[in-house]
Amino acid sequence: MQATLAAYLAASIPLYRAEQVRRLDRYAIDTLGIAGLALMQRAGAAAFGALRERWPEVRSLCVLCGAGNNGGDGYVVARLARQAGFRVSVYALAAPERLKGDALSAYRLYRDDGGVAASALPERFEPDTVLVDGLLGTGLDRPVEGAYAQAIAAINESGRPVLALDIPSGLCADSGAPLGRAVRAQLTVTFIALKRGLYSGSAADYCGAVQLAGLDLPAGINAVIPAGAALLGELPSLPARRRCVHKGSHGHVLLIGGDRGYSGAARMAAEAAARVGAGLVSVATRAAHAAVLNLGRPELMVHGVESAEQLMPLLAKASVVAIGPGLGQTVWAKALFDAAVASGLPLVADADALNLLAAGRRRCDHWVLTPHPGEAARLLGKTGVEIQADRYGAVAALQSVYGGVALLKGAGTLIQGEQGPAYVSRAGNPGMASGGMGDVLTGVIAGLMAQGLAPLAAAAYGAALHGSAGDLAAEMGERGLLAADLLPRLRELLNR
Structure with missing residues (x-):
């Protein structure tokens, strides 16, 4: 019994802080030589695939994009959806031309493919399809305010199902606590490694089902950085008792x-x-x-x-x-x-x-x-x-x-x-x-x-x-x- 449960603990799934996942991301780019844009495209493809599996009848999307890489993931999803024949609406809470790095590249690919992005949510936001939350990622460390808080409220009040990219916007990736306001998602597709904030605190009320997209990184990459938390898996079968016991x-x-x-x-x-x-x-x-x-x-x-x-x-x-x-x-x-x-x-x-x-x-x-x-x-x-x-x-x-x-x-x-x-x-x-x-x-x-x-x-x-x-x-x-x-x-x- 002791050996079985020692193996059970050893097989638990590592859970990381946001900063540790960023280090894994840099390791993939700097050491493994994988371009950041390639990782972003893999993330968007994994999320879009999960969306189609979860809601196979859906043929239109509403994507909300923020100012960072989370917004870049959203533009990748939007581009893939357009290519698949979906009717796509994109709302940009940050001017797309002011994006930087890979997020800017992802937007340009979306734009060059014929995609457009509205500069703000309409006063009457009444979407009739699945929403994709690409507003705020795992780097959030302060309460959500202003236009982002208003957008999160509009998402939650819409009554529509939500796919969150990496983490529901507004949720702390390290603690699972909402930072002022957070998106309530039905499905969260998280990238590279599981974040510990997805599994404790108030996370259960915001994340919905959680799927990990490893982005085709080599097996064992998580061992590069020791995790400080671990998710217990399914209960193991215990060995039978010896016959001569009392x-x-x-x-x-x-x-x-x-x-x-x-x-x-x-x-x-x-x-x-x-x-x-x-x-x-x-x-x-x-x-x-x-x-x-x-x-x-x-x-x-x-x-x-x-x-x-x-x-x-x-x-x-x-x-x-x-x-x-x-x-x-x-x-x-x-x-x-x-x-x-x-x-x-x-x-x-x-x-x-x-x-x-x-x-x-x-x-x-x-x-x-x-x-x-x-x-x-x-x-x-x-x-x-x-x-x-x-x-x-x-x-x-x-x-x-x-x-x-x-x-x-x-x-x-x-x-x-x-x-x-x-x-x-x-x-x-x-x-x-x-x-x-x-x-x-x-x-x-x-x-x-x-x-x-x-x-x-x-x-x-x-x-x-x-x-x-x-x-x-x-x-x-x-x-x-x-x-x-x-x-x-x-x-x-x-x-x-």
């Missing part, structure tokens, strides 16, 4: 949580640990819950614990601790949290365990912290808006300050260990924005760690497994999806 072979999870009124969170987390294959699962909770928490799931061993002293015998038997679901922030909660951390056992901390940690910072190399943006904000002394504006920076800061492995939940969950890239899981759906989902994730990661996985592998694979279970459970629809709906799907995925 429950002790697969670890013992101790789940600590469930203060008065919150027993359900502890129950779901504990059952998730069992569903992913932990050999034994114990629950330390309020004495009032001990007799009822495992009703309907008698495999869970539930103990009423009212003090840190009563917790000690359970810690002595555990191989992994999961703490936080329904824990609260009372004196009881703090005492159990302090005891769990002091035990030295591998630990997964979520929910109120993270709030207790934020109140008294400490560092540990063998835990996994699983905050949502609000909890991450408290841990780092920031606001939730600041966390979402730079999720990659936030997860790196969490790991640096607190050690171990940091997992920042949300669309495009991020997992950061002490070394290596930040892994990104794109699994999951909006239906999972409901109570208890984080509790299930806590149990999943703890259950995997109990079976011998290192914290980083357990967190990365656990996030992808959790999101994939949510996607399966959402086949009946996203609204009304419950955290407990994931539990049977976890088992199904693990045994495929």
